[in-house]
Amino acid sequence: MSAGQAAENPFIHCRGVSKYFGNFKALDEISIDIEAGEIVCIVGPSGGGKSTLLRVLNALEPIDSGEIQIDQIKLPGSRKDVEDIRREVGMVFQQFNLFEHMSIRENVTFAPRMSRKMSTENANELAENLLRRVGIAEQIAKYPNHLSGGQQQRVAIARALAMQPKAMLFDEPTSALDPEMVAEVLDVIRELAESGMTMLIVTHEMGFAKEVSDRMLYMSGGRIIVDSETQEFFQSVDNSDLNQFLSKIL
Amino acid sequence: MRFEWDQLIRYGPELLQAFGVTIVISAISLIIGIVLGMIACLGKLSGQGGAYRLSIAFIDFFRTIPEVVLIFWVYSCLPLLLSVRISSEACGVIALSLFSGAYLAEIFRAGVLAVPRGQVDAAHALAIPRLHIWRKIIIPPAIRRMMPAFVNFLTELLKATSLLSAIAVAEMAYVASILGAKTLSYFEFLSAIAVLYFILIFPFSVWARRSEKKLLQRTGH
Numbered sequence: 001m002s003a004g005q006a007a008e009n010p011f012i013h014c015r016g017v018s019k020y021f022g023n024f025k026a027l028d029e030i031s032i033d034i035e036a037g038e039i040v041c042i043v044g045p046s047g048g049g050k051s052t053l054l055r056v057l058n059a060l061e062p063i064d065s066g067e068i069q070i071d072q073i074k075l076p077g078s079r080k081d082v083e084d085i086r087r088e089v090g091m092v093f094q095q096f097n098l099f100e101h102m103s104i105r106e107n108v109t110f111a112p113r114m115s116r117k118m119s120t121e122n123a124n125e126l127a128e129n130l131l132r133r134v135g136i137a138e139q140i141a142k143y144p145n146h147l148s149g150g151q152q153q154r155v156a157i158a159r160a161l162a163m164q165p166k167a168m169l170f171d172e173p174t175s176a177l178d179p180e181m182v183a184e185v186l187d188v189i190r191e192l193a194e195s196g197m198t199m200l201i202v203t204h205e206m207g208f209a210k211e212v213s214d215r216m217l218y219m220s221g222g223r224i225i226v227d228s229e230t231q232e233f234f235q236s237v238d239n240s241d242l243n244q245f246l247s248k249i250l
Numbered sequence: 251m252r253f254e255w256d257q258l259i260r261y262g263p264e265l266l267q268a269f270g271v272t273i274v275i276s277a278i279s280l281i282i283g284i285v286l287g288m289i290a291c292l293g294k295l296s297g298q299g300g301a302y303r304l305s306i307a308f309i310d311f312f313r314t315i316p317e318v319v320l321i322f323w324v325y326s327c328l329p330l331l332l333s334v335r336i337s338s339e340a341c342g343v344i345a346l347s348l349f350s351g352a353y354l355a356e357i358f359r360a361g362v363l364a365v366p367r368g369q370v371d372a373a374h375a376l377a378i379p380r381l382h383i384w385r386k387i388i389i390p391p392a393i394r395r396m397m398p399a400f401v402n403f404l405t406e407l408l409k410a411t412s413l414l415s416a417i418a419v420a421e422m423a424y425v426a427s428i429l430g431a432k433t434l435s436y437f438e439f440l441s442a443i444a445v446l447y448f449i450l451i452f453p454f455s456v457w458a459r460r461s462e463k464k465l466l467q468r469t470g471h
Contacts, residue, residue, distance in 0.1 A: 097366070
C-alpha cells in the first residue's frame with residue numbers, strides 16, 4: 001500500500017451509520033473520518049448520540065445501516081472481525097465497569113491473557129508497568145471496591161491499554177467522579193494524548209477538551225451538527241444550537 | 251399418655267433408612283434439576299427462537315402446577331404413555347427433577363441478570379472470547395448472587411420429598427405414617443420425623459440467611 005492510499009484510508013471511517021433503539025433514532029446517518037493520531041472530543045446534550053457513536057465503533061451495539069471501517073476492518077462483520085476491531089480499539093466507560101470479583105492485577109492481565117494469549121508472567125509485568133504509568137502500582141493486589149472512583153477509572157484505563165490498542169474511546173470518563181478526583185483521571189488521559197494515541201473522548205469538561213483535542217464534534221439528535229478544528233470551534237463557529245449549549249456549559 | 255421411646259428405638263433403623271432415602275432422592279433430583287435448570291435458563295436468556303419458547307413453556311408449566319399433581323401424573327400417567335413400568339422412586343425423582351429444573355432455571359437466570367451489564371460490556375470491549383466471558387465474568391458473580399435463593403430452594407426441595415409419601419416412596423414421611431399405623435404410635439413417629447426434618451433443613455436456612463447477609467455487605471444493595 002502506498003503512502004497516497006494510506007491518506008485516503010483514515011483510521012476510523014464511518015459512512016451513513018444509523019442506529020435505532022426501537023423507534024428512537026440514536027444515530028442518524030453519521031459519516032465521519034478520523035485519522036490515526038487525531039484526538040477528537042465529542043460534546044453535546046445527553047441523548048444526542050455521543051455514547052452510542054462510541055459503542056457502535058467498538059461493536060458493542062450493532063448498526064442498522066451504513067458502514068464502519070477501522071484500520072481496514074469492516075463492520076458489520078463476522079465475529080472474528082468484531083474481535084479484531086475490539087483488539088485495536090480500547091474503551092473506557094463512565095461507570096469504570098471493573099470486574100468486581102477480580103483483583104486489580106487480574107483486571108488488567110485478564111484481557112491480554114485471554115484475548116492475546118500472553119503468558120501470565122508477561123501479562124503481570126505489563127500490568128505492573130501500566131499501573132505505574134497511571135500512578136496506582138501500589139494498589140495492585142486490592143479489589144475494585146477498595147479503591148476510590150478516580151483510582152478505579154485509572155485502573156480501567158490501564159486495563160484497556162493492556163490490549164495495546166491503536167485507538168482509545170472514552171465515554172464520559174470523569175462524569176461519575178467526585179470533583180476532586182477528576183483531575184487525576186484527566187492527567188492520565190492527557191499523558192496518553194501526548195503519546196500520540198488516536199482518541200475519541202466524550203466529555204463535558206470543556207476546558208480539558210479545548211486543551212487536549214485537535215478537533216471537536218458537537219452532536220445532537222443523533223447527528224454531527226458541528227465538526228471543526230478545536231480552535232475554530234471555540235472561537236468562530238456560528239451555530240445557534242452550539243452557542244446555546246456552550247453558554248450553558250461554560 | 252406416655253412417650254414410647256422403645257417403639258422409636260425398635261424401629262430406629264427403618265426411620266434412619268428412610269432419612270437416607272429422603273437425602274438420596276433430594277440429591278439426585280437436585281443434580282438433574284440443576285442440569286435441566288441450566289439448559290432452560292440458557293434457553294430463556296437466548297430471547298428468541300425455538301429453544302426460547304420451549305424453555306418458557308417448561309418453566310411456566312412446571313412452576314404453575316401443584317407438585318402433588320405433578321407427582322401423581324408422573325406416577326399414574328407417564329407409565330401408560332410410555333408403556334413401561336416405572337418404580338415409585340423413579341417417578342418421585344422424575345417429578346422432583348422437573349419441579350427443580352423449572353424453579354432453578356429462574357433462580358439461575360436472576361443471578362445472571364444481576365451481574366452488572368457494564369462488566370459484560372467491558373469484557374466484550376476487551377475482545378474476550380464469549381466462552382471466557384461466561385466462565386470468568388458472568389458465572390462467578392452470578393453464583394454469588396444466586397446463592398441465597400438457591401439454598402432456599404434446597405430447603406423447599408427437601409420438604410417436597412415428603413409429598414412422595416402419596417405414591418408410596420419409602421422416604422421419611424411415608425415410613426413414619428406406616429410405622430404409626432402398624433404400632434399405633436403415631437405421636438412418637440411423627441414427632442421423630444419432624445425433628446429429623448428440622449435437623450436436616452435448619453442448617454440450610456441458616457446458610458441461606460448468612461449468604462444473603464454476606465451478599466448485602468459485598469454488593470451494598
